Amino acid sequence: MNSLNIDNIKNRTSVRTFINKEIETNKLELIQEYIDINENKTGLFGNETKFKIVKGNINPNKKEKIGTYGFIKGTQTFIVGIMKKDKENNHLDYGYSFEKLILFLTGLDIGTCWLGASFNRNKITKLVELQEDEIIPCITPIGYAENKMRFMEKAIRLTAKSDHRKDWSELFFNTNLLPLTKNQAEKLEIPLEMIRLGPSASNKQPWRIIIDNEKVHFYLKRTPNYGKYLAYDIQMIDIGIACCHFQISSEELGLKGEWTIKNPRLNTEDKDTIYVCTWIRE
Incomplete structure (x- = not known):
């Protein structure tokens, strides 16, 4: 299995x-x-x-x-x-x-x-x-x-709000940067929900997703100064987790696509939000 x-x-x-x-x-x-x-x-x-x-x-x-x-x-x-x-x-x-x-x-x-x-x-x-x-x-x-x-452990989970996940309206958007509804997501609803359920450092949930027809653009919304004393990029690791959940759930649902890095140059109007990668549906 x-x-x-x-x-x-x-x-x-x-x-x-x-x-x-x-x-x-x-x-x-x-x-x-x-x-x-x-x-x-x-x-x-x-x-x-x-x-x-x-x-x-x-x-x-x-x-x-x-x-x-x-x-x-x-x-x-x-x-x-x-x-x-x-x-x-x-x-x-x-x-x-x-x-x-x-x-x-x-x-x-x-x-x-x-x-x-x-x-x-x-x-x-x-x-x-x-x-x-x-x-x-x-x-x-x-x-x-x-x-x-x-x-x-209870205190750690309470402090990090480990059981809390952001609403769809905070995470998923169309190219006009308007919140994406589950109905609008259509077949991508479950893969997007699996991203939402993902773990992240201090439960910051830094992933932001823009649906652009057959393309799914992954962005990182950085938390200012978070992890700046670390020798590695903890929030970029979080985006890798999001990509993992999206890829696994898409495959299970028979949704095929390929990954690329090609910035669509969409205006996110947020200096802390950076483009990372794109999944293109076949």
């Missing part, structure tokens, strides 16, 4: 509290097989993300663990996503490939959570033997979700 589907987009949720249970060997083998396939780690524009499964104990004698500053509890197994620096469209492809992996794991009933800042990078770097031309924007813990949330 293909786990890259609409149901798993709907079922995916961020898990920060895990039960004390090891992932079965056969599932770990399935995950390793998945991340070894080039197609699964290559983004829409050709950049490859390297994934590594790591165990948290660097020095078992000292019981030294991967630090997540209290954000994650109950697992010390993680998947690290490694990206090449200074490659064109690398952040976009990174978000796309990593979210595909997240959805694959969802299909195995394995809990995940995008972590972009709340982990000890020095310890992770040692574990994966990071090269000079590589960077680790994000990791995810993996394991089985605890049914009951900790107080801290």
